Amino acid sequence: MAGLTTPMAGRADVPEVIWARPERTGRGPRPAFTRADIADAAVRIADAQGLDGVSMRHVAAELGCGTMSLYNYVPRKEDLYELMVDAVSGEHELWEPAGDWRADMLRVAHETRALMLRHPWLPALMSPVYGFSPNALRYLEHCLTCLDSFEGTYGTKFELIAMVNGVVTTYVGNELATVERVRALPWSEEQENAVRGAYLGGQVATGAYPRMAAAFMEDAGPIDLGAVFQRALERVLDGFDPSR
Amino acid sequence: MAGLTTPMAGRADVPEVIWARPERTGRGPRPAFTRADIADAAVRIADAQGLDGVSMRHVAAELGCGTMSLYNYVPRKEDLYELMVDAVSGEHELWEPAGDWRADMLRVAHETRALMLRHPWLPALMSPVYGFSPNALRYLEHCLTCLDSFEGTYGTKFELIAMVNGVVTTYVGNELATVERVRALPWSEEQENAVRGAYLGGQVATGAYPRMAAAFMEDAGPIDLGAVFQRALERVLDGFDPSR
DNA sequence: TCGTAGTTACGTACAGCGTACGTAGTGAGG
DNA sequence: CCTCACTACGTACGCTGTACGTAACTACGA
Structure with a gap:
């Protein structure tokens, strides 16, 4: 058959x-x-x-x-x-965990970010691919090792790992999308920003979005994507940390 | 020119x-x-x-x-x-916030999940699309309104909204990917699961992944994706909640 | 009032994609 | 030694996004 x-x-x-x-x-x-x-x-x-x-x-x-x-x-x-x-x-370094799951997971996340910045196409392939390839298994086991000091079931550990990986993928994906889009488009970044900024400013100026307008007033400096990433991670780990 | x-x-x-x-x-x-x-x-x-x-x-x-x-x-x-x-x-309902940003954001997240389950292709389009369309602006303003009771800068509010939307997209995307994959493949779900399960079991049985093996021992019941989603949201909001 | 310019409509065509299928050649197992 | 599973790969099909050219239509400036 x-x-x-x-x-x-x-x-x-x-x-x-x-x-x-x-x-x-x-x-x-x-x-x-x-x-x-x-x-x-x-x-x-x-x-x-x-x-x-x-x-x-x-x-x-x-x-x-x-x-x-x-x-x-x-x-x-x-x-x-x-x-x-x-x-x-396979490029993931599999070091010996220090014993502090919070610090160890932070390190894993930052290394994963570096990996994705090295291979900008990776975030786009992270969602569709779900097979447990040899190196994915090794990576997973490494994350579990980092979580030896975490008090909780394996179910919770998997949820933690999934959450961290999801956040990393999402954030680096966005980070790269803006960069790649600029590189791919046939006109200059300034033109693009000018056109989009003009449109957005015009919309906000209609008064239909008062809080958006207030937000535009508040914001001054350029956003540091690395710092945003770091804060996001800290908050996610906070959500799993019983001691905080 | x-x-x-x-x-x-x-x-x-x-x-x-x-x-x-x-x-x-x-x-x-x-x-x-x-x-x-x-x-x-x-x-x-x-x-x-x-x-x-x-x-x-x-x-x-x-x-x-x-x-x-x-x-x-x-x-x-x-x-x-x-x-x-x-x-x-445009299908997002824009109700009057109750004044509890945590509850309101939870409600937004659940409604967004429902929207994505109604339009399963939506998560795939969430990352690449970044333009501020009219209805996206309305949605964003609605989220900001829900966060009126949140003590923090607009910068932090945007990070909160981005985080919640990211988690929703990621989780529902995974939820749908498994369903869609099964529907798209030319063989049955049982065949697929049998083949993948056999492979995974074989790998774990080699002893190379002791913690994975332990996890397999622990897990019993089937996973409730809705509950996983709810827990993920709670944790993310915890990370932003100064009172907890 | 009338041209003309800026649109809409759409057929044709091209380069590229994933991949089904058929055929020819190679080399180990029964 | 024969046979059969495998490798190699050319050809072909149906599909994609979209550049380009042409014809018809209509509001505006003269």
């Missing part, structure tokens, strides 16, 4: 976790690339040209093989994304 | 906030549709077929006009998305 197609080849017609499939089965000519080769090529392209540059054709070209050959390694493009996320997840 | 092309028509070659452009300028034949018509058509398609169904061709067909006619109203597809987000943002 399921044997009508080639049994092992990764054609997309049966559920599959890519990590459960062995890289090499023995039969046939030996594959020209490893999964790591493919992931690295895709990451290289995404780092240089953004996520839009990651097409099956481009990755294949980067590897120097035919487009369709990629499908021998990766049944669907979604799996290529999973490979990419796993590859950069 | 910028007058080489048609001055007013929304061809994408100069920065522009779609909301600043008047729907009708006077000259030429009167437009066959309003922006609301277009937004509604797109929302209808997205609700029925998901965000992938929203292509310029499909929306045009739903409206009963040629594909390229859409570009008279919407210079780029991104603007169509902005129209969609604004349209459903």
